[in-house]
Structures are given as structure tokens and as C-alpha cells.
Amino acid sequence: MRTTDARPHPPSFGTKLAYGFGMVASGVADNGLSFFLLIFYSQVIGVDARLVGIALTVALMFDAFVDPVVGYWSDNLRSKWGRRHPFLYASAIPAAAAFWLLWNPPAGWSDQALFGYLLVVAVAVRTMISFFETPGAALAAELTDDYDQRSSLLAYRYYFAWTGGNAMSVLMFAVIFPMFATAAIANGQFNRESYALYGWITSLLIFVAVLTSALGTHSRISHLKPPPPKREMTLGRAFKEVFETLANRSFAALFLSAMFGAIGNGLAAALTFYFLTYFWGFTGPQTLMIVLGTFISAVLGSLLAPVATRLLGKKRAAMSIGLLAVLGSPLGVVLKLFGWMPDDPQFVFWFVFIGGVIDVGLIVCFQILFASMIADLVEQSELKTGRRSEGLFFSASTFIRKLVQGLGVIAAGLVLWLARFPTGAEPSEVSDEAIWRLGAYYVPVLLLVWLAMVLVISTYKLDRRSHEENLRKLAARGTQET
Known part of the structure; x- marks a missing residue:
């Protein structure tokens, strides 16, 4: 049976590093969705920019409502791996796979078909990232309850989020785009192959980052907080507890x-x-x-x-x-x-x-x-x-x-x-x-x-x-x- 300490021991440097490195996944995903996806689908693939904007907006709004559901679910989950880690492990492969699909759309499809593809895959990406990011963020309050240590722990998280996303922007403009500049396509930013390579690199990074965070904090599961007592769960009760x-x-x-x-x-x-x-x-x-x-x-x-x-x-x-x-x-x-x-x-x-x-x-x-x-x-x-x-x-x-x-x-x-x-x-x-x-x-x-x-x-x-x-x-x- 899992036991918990009243006051968890301060997380080690290795735990902080692994926990923080997980946010490379979120940083990379946010960077791609915010800066590269619109120009890729509209200027490279040729989808009407208005359709791309609608797909991205709908995916973002859907994701907004997914977050509280995942948060409440992870607060109440009962498992041998605690409340958070099952979500981390379960999201690794789907998040990486969905992100790869985002940058490798089918060739020859119509605008309407590609709109549907983009919408479904973008929703899948944001949902799977939320399955990692929301329980991962919640871990900060469980890994330590110390007033100062929480800021220290979260500093690792935000450092890797900013660094991971920014590193991919630099890699794209300094290495990948120039690499795929050709006589036919002078600017590699408009070469579909640039984004195919980007998809491979980023999906691998997401997979590695999520697993590193999950495995690096796995030893702390016995010190984390247990779920609330079992009770009959209904939709009305859930809304009442949330409020x-x-x-x-x-x-x-x-x-x-x-x-x-x-x-x-x-x-x-x-x-x-x-x-x-x-x-x-x-x-x-x-x-x-x-x-x-x-x-x-x-x-x-x-x-x-x-x-x-x-x-x-x-x-x-x-x-x-x-x-x-x-x-x-x-x-x-x-x-x-x-x-x-x-x-x-x-x-x-x-x-x-x-x-x-x-x-x-x-x-x-x-x-x-x-x-x-x-x-x-x-x-x-x-x-x-x-x-x-x-x-x-x-x-x-x-x-x-x-x-x-x-x-x-x-x-x-x-x-x-x-x-x-x-x-x-x-x-x-x-x-x-x-x-x-x-x-x-x-x-x-x-x-x-x-x-x-x-x-x-x-x-x-x-x-x-x-x-x-x-x-x-x-x-x-x-x-x-x-």
C-alpha cells in the first residue's frame, strides 16, 4: 500500500532537472503551433489561410475546456502510480505521434479535406499535450510544499519551456531552412521537406521530454499526496466540487x-x-x-x-x-x-x-x-x-x-x-x-x-x-x- 509523508522531502537536483526538462515538450509544441503552423499550411501546403485560422482557433478553444477536465480527473485518480504519473506515461507516444502527423499532411487532398485533417490532428496534439502538461504542473505542489522550494522547482520548468521552444526556432532559421533551400525553392522556409524534418525532430523531443519527466519523478510517487476518499461521483457532484x-x-x-x-x-x-x-x-x-x-x-x-x-x-x-x-x-x-x-x-x-x-x-x-x-x-x-x-x-x-x-x-x-x-x-x-x-x-x-x-x-x-x-x-x- 502506498504511503505518504506529511512533509515531502525537498526534491533533489536530479528530480528538479528531470521535472523541468519535461516542459521541453510543451515549449516545442507551443512554438510550432504559434509560429510555424499557419505559414506551413497556408503558404507551403496551400490551404486557405482563413480555414487554417479557424482550425487552430477551434483546437485552442477545445483544448481550453479539456484542461479543467484533465485537472479534476488527475486530482481524483486512484492508481498504484499515484494521481499524476499515469497521465504522463499515457501521453508520451500519442503526443509525439500526433505532432508528427501535424507536419506530414497527405498530399493531393482538397482544401476542405486538409481543413478536416488539420482540425482533428491539432485537437489531438493539444489534448495529448494537456494530458501531460496539466498533471505535470500539478506535481509542483506535491513534490514540495515549501514556500521557497516551489519557486525553485518551477524555475526549472519555465527555463526548459522557454529554452526548448526558442531552440527550435533558432534551429529552423539557422540550420533547417538553409539546408532545404534549392534552385526551385530559394527560401527553405517554403520547402515542405523542411517541415517534415522538423516534425521528426520535434516529435522525438516531445517523446523523450515527457518520458524523462515521468521517469525522473517516478521515485517520488510514494511521497505524493493520495486522492480524496472514495465517494459516489456524479456530474452534479463534480460541478459542485469544482465551484x-x-x-x-x-x-x-x-x-x-x-x-x-x-x-x-x-x-x-x-x-x-x-x-x-x-x-x-x-x-x-x-x-x-x-x-x-x-x-x-x-x-x-x-x-x-x-x-x-x-x-x-x-x-x-x-x-x-x-x-x-x-x-x-x-x-x-x-x-x-x-x-x-x-x-x-x-x-x-x-x-x-x-x-x-x-x-x-x-x-x-x-x-x-x-x-x-x-x-x-x-x-x-x-x-x-x-x-x-x-x-x-x-x-x-x-x-x-x-x-x-x-x-x-x-x-x-x-x-x-x-x-x-x-x-x-x-x-x-x-x-x-x-x-x-x-x-x-x-x-x-x-x-x-x-x-x-x-x-x-x-x-x-x-x-x-x-x-x-x-x-x-x-x-x-x-x-x-x-
């Missing part, structure tokens, strides 16, 4: 913050290459340098989060670092809009490069602190409900992020429309007035959304002292029950 668990003021703060953050991130991501190409006028090598800077940012944010947790506490650190990131992100744009940026192109590039490295590092740190704050809600909820609901808490935050992510893209389109920005134009064909309007509309919209994100977090109530008090009460309750 009871999530009816928490501090969770509401994080839920709303995640919503604003997703909109802001969607807006910034959608316009990133507009600013690099049109606003700043950077060359291809300079843009690649800025992408490479993300590797430094991932290290910076992962190292900063545990330190900020110890020095400031999670709420104060998240608000302080979030505010710095919010104000720092559009700083260069503001300086150029007001004519305060020097005309020296080298100075401008290094200002944007260094500022971007620092800003993305702060964003990584903020995301780690945010996830660690979610983990601390678990014990507070357990005192109230008598149930551990790690999966439900983490899945609810990803639910809202995925559901509203498209609003950021819509906001980006609105900014471009307000700026009267021309479509299909080379940088030299865009007027200075249109470029100025792009920055002038972008900055206030971005600041409004991200400042709302930081402001909402101020209503989060859990701190180090209250977390330790929750652990003390749970330990006392456990002693009384035995």
Missing part, C-alpha cells in the same frame, strides 16, 4: 490576472516582428540575435525568481517585477516616438537587444512566481474542502489563458487598423507617419492591459506566514485523524 474549490478570493485574483496577461502577451507576440522589421528596421541577422537573446532571458528569469521569493515574498515580488516588465517593455518605443532615441543604428540595436533580454527575463520570472502562487492555494483549499486540487487550480488558469489568447491577436489587428498600416508592404514602402502611429497606439493599449494584470494581483492574500500556518493546521488535522 467549491475555485470559490477563493486569491484564486480569483490570479484568474483575472491570467486573463489580462494572456491578452497582453497575445498583443505583444502578434506585433513583435512588425516592430523588429518596420519600427526598428532591423536586418535578418539582427533579428536572429534578438531571438538568441531569449536564451539569456530564460536563465536570468529562472535565477531571479527563487531569490525574489526569499527576499520579497511571492506577491510583492510578482507585483514589483511585473511592474518593471510592464514599464520596461515599451520604453524604447516611447523614446523613439518622442525623438529621445539617438540616431546611431548600433546604439539603437544594442539598446533594444539588452532591454529585450532584461524584459523577457522579468517576464519569465513573473510567470514562475505566478505559478508558485497558484501552488500555494492548494493547502488553503484543502483546509476548506478536505481535498487536494492541484490539477484543478493549474488547469483553471490555463483555461482562461487559452480562452482569451485570441483577444490579444484581435487587439493587435485593431492597433494595425488604427495606425492605417499598409498590408503586404516592404519596410521601405511604409511611411514614417504609419510607423509612428503603430507605436503610438500600441504603447497605451499594452500598458492598459498589463497594468490591469499587475493591479489585480494586489488582491491576492496568501503570504509566507499564512502558507506556513496552513501547513501547520493540516499537520495538526492529520495527527488528530491518526
Whole structure:
């Protein structure tokens, strides 16, 4: 019979490394779905871009509703391998296989047939990744209940997520696309064979990452929390328990913050290459340098989060670092809009490069602190409900992020429309007035959304002292029950 420790031993460096490396799977999948899939199906395969957009949006919305189901299911699963690991092991092969299929669609099919293929496979990819990612995220609150250790553990997770996805972007542009440039297809980005190789590499990475995370944390199963007591499960009871668990003021703060953050991130991501190409006028090598800077940012944010947790506490650190990131992100744009940026192109590039490295590092740190704050809600909820609901808490935050992510893209389109920005134009064909309007509309919209994100977090109530008090009460309750 499986036993559990009241206070799990701190995870070793090897456990943290294996746990974190699993997020390479999510980083690689998100990177492919966000940056390469639209151009592959629309420009390389030749499917109507509107159909591709519909398929990707439907898959994302379907996935948003899958997350809470998987989270609640994994909270209540009873097995010899605990509540989470059966999902990790079960997702490895299907996730890898579905991702391979995504980049190897049948040849000669009609637009409608390829739309159906893309929709089914994209849903399968997102569902299988959720079967790994949601229980995997929930493990953070089980592997340790220590206030500081949770930030340290999650730092590994976010480091590998950012690094894994970014590494594939660099590999594509620096190696794979040039490798498949031919006399007939001068730019390998439009060669179908580039994406076939990409599919093999990424599917293998996903398989290895998921298994590494599962096997690397398998020895901890005996120390993880057991499922709640058996009871008759009905749909009504499930909805009642979900509502009871999530009816928490501090969770509401994080839920709303995640919503604003997703909109802001969607807006910034959608316009990133507009600013690099049109606003700043950077060359291809300079843009690649800025992408490479993300590797430094991932290290910076992962190292900063545990330190900020110890020095400031999670709420104060998240608000302080979030505010710095919010104000720092559009700083260069503001300086150029007001004519305060020097005309020296080298100075401008290094200002944007260094500022971007620092800003993305702060964003990584903020995301780690945010996830660690979610983990601390678990014990507070357990005192109230008598149930551990790690999966439900983490899945609810990803639910809202995925559901509203498209609003950021819509906001980006609105900014471009307000700026009267021309479509299909080379940088030299865009007027200075249109470029100025792009920055002038972008900055206030971005600041409004991200400042709302930081402001909402101020209503989060859990701190180090209250977390330790929750652990003390749970330990006392456990002693009384035995």
C-alpha cells in the first residue's frame, strides 16, 4: 500500500532537472503551433489561410475546456502510480505521434479535406499535450510544499519551456531552412521537406521530454499526496466540487490576472516582428540575435525568481517585477516616438537587444512566481474542502489563458487598423507617419492591459506566514485523524 509523508522531502537536483526538462515538450509544441503552423499550411501546403485560422482557433478553444477536465480527473485518480504519473506515461507516444502527423499532411487532398485533417490532428496534439502538461504542473505542489522550494522547482520548468521552444526556432532559421533551400525553392522556409524534418525532430523531443519527466519523478510517487476518499461521483457532484474549490478570493485574483496577461502577451507576440522589421528596421541577422537573446532571458528569469521569493515574498515580488516588465517593455518605443532615441543604428540595436533580454527575463520570472502562487492555494483549499486540487487550480488558469489568447491577436489587428498600416508592404514602402502611429497606439493599449494584470494581483492574500500556518493546521488535522 502506498504511503505518504506529511512533509515531502525537498526534491533533489536530479528530480528538479528531470521535472523541468519535461516542459521541453510543451515549449516545442507551443512554438510550432504559434509560429510555424499557419505559414506551413497556408503558404507551403496551400490551404486557405482563413480555414487554417479557424482550425487552430477551434483546437485552442477545445483544448481550453479539456484542461479543467484533465485537472479534476488527475486530482481524483486512484492508481498504484499515484494521481499524476499515469497521465504522463499515457501521453508520451500519442503526443509525439500526433505532432508528427501535424507536419506530414497527405498530399493531393482538397482544401476542405486538409481543413478536416488539420482540425482533428491539432485537437489531438493539444489534448495529448494537456494530458501531460496539466498533471505535470500539478506535481509542483506535491513534490514540495515549501514556500521557497516551489519557486525553485518551477524555475526549472519555465527555463526548459522557454529554452526548448526558442531552440527550435533558432534551429529552423539557422540550420533547417538553409539546408532545404534549392534552385526551385530559394527560401527553405517554403520547402515542405523542411517541415517534415522538423516534425521528426520535434516529435522525438516531445517523446523523450515527457518520458524523462515521468521517469525522473517516478521515485517520488510514494511521497505524493493520495486522492480524496472514495465517494459516489456524479456530474452534479463534480460541478459542485469544482465551484467549491475555485470559490477563493486569491484564486480569483490570479484568474483575472491570467486573463489580462494572456491578452497582453497575445498583443505583444502578434506585433513583435512588425516592430523588429518596420519600427526598428532591423536586418535578418539582427533579428536572429534578438531571438538568441531569449536564451539569456530564460536563465536570468529562472535565477531571479527563487531569490525574489526569499527576499520579497511571492506577491510583492510578482507585483514589483511585473511592474518593471510592464514599464520596461515599451520604453524604447516611447523614446523613439518622442525623438529621445539617438540616431546611431548600433546604439539603437544594442539598446533594444539588452532591454529585450532584461524584459523577457522579468517576464519569465513573473510567470514562475505566478505559478508558485497558484501552488500555494492548494493547502488553503484543502483546509476548506478536505481535498487536494492541484490539477484543478493549474488547469483553471490555463483555461482562461487559452480562452482569451485570441483577444490579444484581435487587439493587435485593431492597433494595425488604427495606425492605417499598409498590408503586404516592404519596410521601405511604409511611411514614417504609419510607423509612428503603430507605436503610438500600441504603447497605451499594452500598458492598459498589463497594468490591469499587475493591479489585480494586489488582491491576492496568501503570504509566507499564512502558507506556513496552513501547513501547520493540516499537520495538526492529520495527527488528530491518526
